[in-house]
Amino acid sequence: MTTTVARDTHVAARATDVWKVYGTGEAQVVALRGVTAEFERGRFTAIMGPSGSGKSTLMHCLAGLDSVSRGQVAIGETVVTGLGDAGLTKLRRDKVGFIFQQFNLLPTLSAKENILLPLSIAGRKPDQAWFETVIATVGLGDRLSHRPSQLSGGQQQRVACARALVARPEVIFADEPTGNLDSRSGAEVLAFLQRSVREYGQTIVMVTHDAVAASYADRVVFLADGAIVSEIFEPTPETVLDTMKRLDVLTGEAEA
Template identity: 70%
Template sequence: MATAVFETRTAAAARAEGVVKAYGSGETRVVALDRVTADIRQGGFTAIMGPSGSGKSTLMHCLAGLDTVTSGRIWVGDTEITGLKDKKLTRLRRDSIGFIFQAFNLLPTLNALENITLPMDIAGRKPDKEWLDRVVSTVGLGERLKHRPSQLSGGQQQRVAVARALAARPAIIFGDEPTGNLDSRAGAEVLGFLRRSVDELGQTIVMVTHDPVAAAHADRVLYLADGRIVDDMANPTADLVLDRMRGFDARGRVS
């Protein structure tokens, strides 16, 4: 029995155990996460969904070490990050975690390639050329590497952001509404690249989204409501996700 638990845990890229995140105290206390336990599977694509205020972004920020928890424990790989000193946490985020945000966060004075390699340049690490070439090919940026952000479409800019997250070969990538600022066509392209990065590059991705079409690109959808995980869907489709979202009210009850 102990062996099975050990194997499950080592297969998790990140996990939360009994996590509570609360703001304020007394009558003004707000519980954003209420005893959440979840494993993020290695080499998989997990979407996190829920109504506004359900705690989905808070869960992602806690899993990524961007926010602290009130109680409970968080691991990234085999490293527990709850209580980790700032310096060690910063190093772990730099070496093991990639981020893709709704805002592309590209430096306008750098070209696409320079933006992709910037985190490694700051860390004083040389990119693995073979891996970098593979990432650039996966996201379809080969013809745009010398272009600055102002010379790229929104979809191309987000592809640069995806490549930047992939280039350092992090253990896990977190995306916060990564297609939220894109039109449907560009969003579909970026989601396709994220899907390929899981299937072809073995990447682990966690994405917060409100879009059933985006969630359908994932292997699994975790649904949050009122700070709790209320469902865990495997092999989602857009129709299944939409039906499930309609089936929960803001308190997480089946309506």
């Protein structure tokens, strides 16, 4: 059963006092420490932090891919925390889109079939006008019949982006979406993501270690040692790098 709660309609995803602990005793690792954050609708937010800071763990908990040890996560008005397998499956199918570093395309399907796969699984027909808009936006009109092996890495990731967007989810989570791409292909994918937010009102939460990638976002949230320690708005590569350098110094001092 899906739990709903009255929430601010401007918030697409929310974490409230979220803790994530792996293991017990001496092997215990605290990945998230009381994280509270809101991610607005129609905004592009990047999550950054040093290696091991908890950024991917936070995204996985927000998306319902991992459970929280304490606290609460919500997507829109749906409380994710405590959902059973059926509820989580429905949430991920109907409300959430995913873009991963590994493109996760099915090799036996064409680009078009890969894009429409989530809708097919859900038994939904695509909105043809929206499908055509998405295809035009990612520039794949002449590649729809091609299989992944016939596409470049950048084209494959654009297929993955179109697949995430075509179902019009409440929020798209992107985990290092340009990690396997050259700089030109990466810029094309990031420009598409940025355009989907600014022109079509999509909500994107992206984990990245790349300051240039983060500069495409409207807001950057920084984690260190499992906690949110800073954020900046309208980022540039320079402001992101400056913040990361400060975090590296602070992290190094704490370890020392």
